Amino acid sequence: MHAIDDYRQVFDRLQASWDTLTLLGQLSGNATEMSGTRSAFEELTASLLNHLAIETRDKVVSDLRTKAQNAIDVLVRNLFERTADIGFLAADTDIREMLEETTPTPAAREAIEARFRDYVAKYSVYSDIVLVDREGAVRARLQAHPAETARHAIIDEALSSSGAYVEHYGVVDFVSEAQSLVYAWRVEDRAKRPLGVLVLVFRLADEMAGIFRKLLPEDDWTILGCATPQGEVIAGSCAIQLPAGLALSPAALQGRDPVLKLGGRQYLTVACRSSGYQGYMGPGWIGLGLLPLEAAFAQGDGALSARIDAGLLAAVTGRSGLFSEDLLTVSRQAAMIQRDLNRSVWNGSIRQAGSTAANAAFSKILLWEISNAGRRTQAVFDASIGDLHRTVVAAIMEKCRSRAAFAIDVMDRNLYERANDCRWWALNATFARVLSEPTPEGARHCGEILATINSLYTVYSNLILFDAKGVVVAISQPGEAHLVGETLAAEWVQRTLALRLDQHYAVSGFEPSPLYAQASTLIYTAAVQAPGGGKTVGGKTVGGIAIVFDSTPQFGAILQDSLPADEAGAALPGAFTLLVAGDGSIISSTDPRFAVGAPSPIVIDPQGLANEGDLAGIRTFEGKHVAVGAALSKGYREYKTSDGHHADVVALCVVPLGDVATDAGARPSSAAANAIAARRLPEGVEAFEAATFHIGRHWLGVKARDVVEAVDLAGLKPSAKQAGDGLLAGYKLHQGDPVPVLRLARLLGIPDGLAEDQQIVIVRAAGRTLGLVVDSLGPIPEIPLAELQPLRDLTAKLEVPALGVVAARDAQGAPAGMLMLLDVDRLGARLDGEPAPPQLRAAE
Incomplete structure (x- = not known):
């Protein structure tokens, strides 16, 4: 893990700096004791590197698992369709009649092999089809092979099995000397007696190569x-x-x-x-x-990681569902150590304020070097954790893209099968005969065939056979018997009847249909041509077959399986997936808030996806940052690539990352403080030192001579009787005495800060000691007395307890902010009339 090795080297260099600073502090005798901080950072460094390694490994393993899981799941969904194919193809009328012939002619074999070629022209997932009679003789096949008999056990198993298909992987003597995946089932006569076995040979190597190609970029x-x-x-x-x-x-x-x-x-x-x-x-x-x-661990996140700015990262890193709680704890511990270090350095500087000792200047420089070392260490902690958090967010973005691509690929594969099914079933000889010469018995037989097919293919709500006038002749669902005899008025009926080639099909728009209880669905259709037609333009169309896709549960299942999940397999909180039509309307959704037909809540331009490929990015949605993955339907095999059909469908996968920040800018800018702190005053300038701090975005301070020290907020005891204006925060035990503590923010009309960041500055005011609640500590600069502008020169609001303000300028002399210097005596006067402090024990 090269990135972690780089951080380890940086931490080693910082540790050497801490060693040097600790030694100098001990030699000077005036600097802050550094051994505790040094040890704390050293221990935390080891913990951080360990967590970085774990998180880095987990991210890579998660990405690897997603790809492997997608590969096996896509394959299994493909093979699921094969288990149905063998069932309906084994029931094909032409195949059954060929086996019923005692001594088939060469012409009969040629006709059935032409039938096999028709099938593979539509279902290109098969490399061979073999028809074997009860005695094991090969009656017909798609590919040339020397074997004239089939002795493999799969034949006997298919003839005697009580299941719906036989699936076998291995060497099959009449197929190939190599391992093959085959599906077999028996062909039966009208009395359900076995006539032989049909075997489909799946193009496994070709299919796997296609799956791998879609999942793996060239540089992976x-x-x-x-x-x-x-x-x-x-x-x-x-x-x-x-x-x-x-x-x-x-x-x-x-x-x-x-x-x-x-x-x-x-x-x-x-x-x-x-x-x-x-x-x-x-x-x-x-x-x-x-x-x-x-x-x-050398594969970077590239452009995905570059899109995640610091503001976004800060907004999402508090979500323990996305980030390791242990790693967040490390970050908080580093911040606490740095805060304690800053307070220690700040207090050390206060002790040196106004000192005329010979080593005072050296001690001040040493203290600021210690503070800088702490900031550098904290910066490395923040950078390393931030880089990892950025990687985690990028991984979520990639997972969204991957799951969207998975959803659209499964959808394309699913609809590929639907386009094939309608065309193949339209070739059924029984349908052509009955539609050419309709009889009630023939219509009933067609209904039985449709019902058998529908029992194998649960993805359809109904299969409908209609004649050349659009009148329904047979259906697969007994509950829809009222449709028989009705004339279908949908526009796709005429498009279907106009088809002249058996390779052509029609499909409705995704829209509400009376054939699907007025819900939106797709209906795939193909023309049924008179016996002998369909090979050339001009065949006589005698009707058509319509297959009503059960879109609601089928699309829903695809999207549900596409939800991004954690390591335990649970969907990520708030995640949802959508299928969206080219016009922006929803086709299906895992979130009930987004109804079918409604506009998509997140707009993606299909043309942009077509030009740039799958998308992964970050959007704002409902007050949150969300990771969005999008993938455009590209088709599968012949479907939507060379069959003339086109439909822009986009799959979207969305995962919430965190709330959009509403308090941007609440933190103080350091520009003004750094500008004043960095100055070195010339000799002879009358000046004073100011102990500064921050409350919200405001930079405040008091004269350093009035400060005792800064202490932690912990241990603050509430007052028995709060002041009416709520200015008294409570009492803090300091050097054995209870000290009243003011809410300075309320006094100045500033919103209260965050409790976990606040500290107390202990000051002497008009003969008494009091505390001021502040958000964070600032530098302790020297300020020329001439730069302090009295407050009365700026405002008529004399009730503000301030001595004046100091305007800061940057290195170029441009305004860089303003420091307000408070009057501690007037602050102390606000406590006149307050109740006596509680009797706090020194032990507390």
Whole structure:
């Protein structure tokens, strides 16, 4: 972790400075005791570096896990569709009739193989389709192969299984000598007796390469893969580092050892099991993510990190849900040590004020060097923690981008299947025959086929067969039987009937439909052509098939699975995901506040996404800073890339980061204080030293000769009887005596500061001692008496307890702020008539 090594070197140099300053302080005898502060910073440095290492590792592992999880989940969703494909294709009328022939002719085999080519033209995820009869003879297939019989056990299993499909990965004798992923199911006659087995060979290597390509940018060192539970690598994004067939140790798959030694190289490794899809868990494979250790922590956040300015970082770092509480504690401890150090240096300077001792000047210089060393140390703490927080925010932005890309990819893949389904089912020979020569029995048979298909494909609310006049002939859902005989009036009906090629399809806009209870959905359609038509322009269209996508739960499930999650798998608080149409209207949302059809709460220009790619950024929304990831639909395989269909759909993923700051500028500017403190007055100038402090944005002070010391606010006891104006904060035990403490902010009409930052300045006023509550301590500069302008020269408000003001100027002589010098005697007079202090024991 090179960045942490760099910080370690900086801390080592600072520690050497502390050693030197501590020694000088001991030699001078007048400087503040430094050993406690030195030790505190030393201990905190070790803790900080440890936390930085943990957080850096966790960020990299989280990013690696997200990629590996996306890879296996996308694959499983793809394979879920294959489990349905084998079921409906095995029920295809042409395939069944071919197996029913006792001695099929070469022409029959050629016709069914042409049918297979039609299928793969629509479902390009398959490399081969094999049809085997009951005796194991290969009746037809898509790809040439010398095997004429199938002896693999998958045939017997498909003929006898009680399930809905058979899934197998391994060497299949009639497919290939290499490992193959196949899906098989039996073909039955009308009486449900087995005629043979249909086998689909999935293009696994091609599919995995596509998944890896989408998840890994060119400059990414990450290696993705998947493996069997036994450790055999099925596919890897790098054939050299993670080749298929490689055997991995069980420890690499069970997460017991995060570092994997492979081929003489060490890899940071994660293994992820699929979360499943609609109850389907896939073949049980495991997603792998590997990252070479030498590159794991060298990948910067680039442009994402650069977009996070200091103001935004300050607004979001208080959220323990996003940042480690331990790391926040380190930051608070560093601030407390620095605050105590500043007070110690401030008090040391007060003790030196007005001193004529020979070493007073040296002691003052030493004290300010100690203070500067503290500020440098605090700055390094803040910078290192800030860099890490910036990295964490950038990681959340990247997670939003990644999850948006995941959502849009899954949506494209899902709709790719819908565009294929309608076109394939439109080729069913029974549908063409019945629509060409309609009969009541034929219509009932079509309804049975549609119902069987719909039982396999739960993503549809209904499947509808209609004739050339748009009249509904059959439906898949018995509850929608009233539709039969009705004429469909939607505009997509005529577009469907105008289609002339079986590779063409139509799709409705995402809009309310009476076929979906007036809710918005997509309806995919294809033309049914008379037997023998569809290969060339001019085929006779006899009707069409419409498939009503069950969009509400399906889009909802995609978005729900796309929500960014923490390490425990729980969605990040307040996160939501959206699908948004090109016109800016919502298609689906995980947040009930954003209804379907309403304008998107966050506007993203689809054209900008098309030009620049996926987006990750920060927006303000509902008074919060939010990380936003956006991805534009780019299609999948042929869908929306070469089929003529186009629709701008954007996936959005949003995670709240923190409230937008409303108190910007409440902290004092240090420009004025630094300008005066840095001055060196010439000899002979009559001057006084001012002990300064801040309340809100205001810079105030008193003459240093009137100050006893600054103390912590802890131990302040409330007064038995508060003053009517609330100026008395209480009593502070100081050197055994109770000291009344004034709320200086209220006296001056300034908003109260933050309690955790406040301190008490003990002053002597008109023979009595009192305390002043301040927000933070400032420098103790020398001020020429001539620069003090009496307050009466500036305002007629004589009730303000001030001696005057001092105008500060920067090195160029420009105005840099103003210091108000308070009159401690008039402050003390405000306590006249206050009740006697409580009897505080010195032990308190």
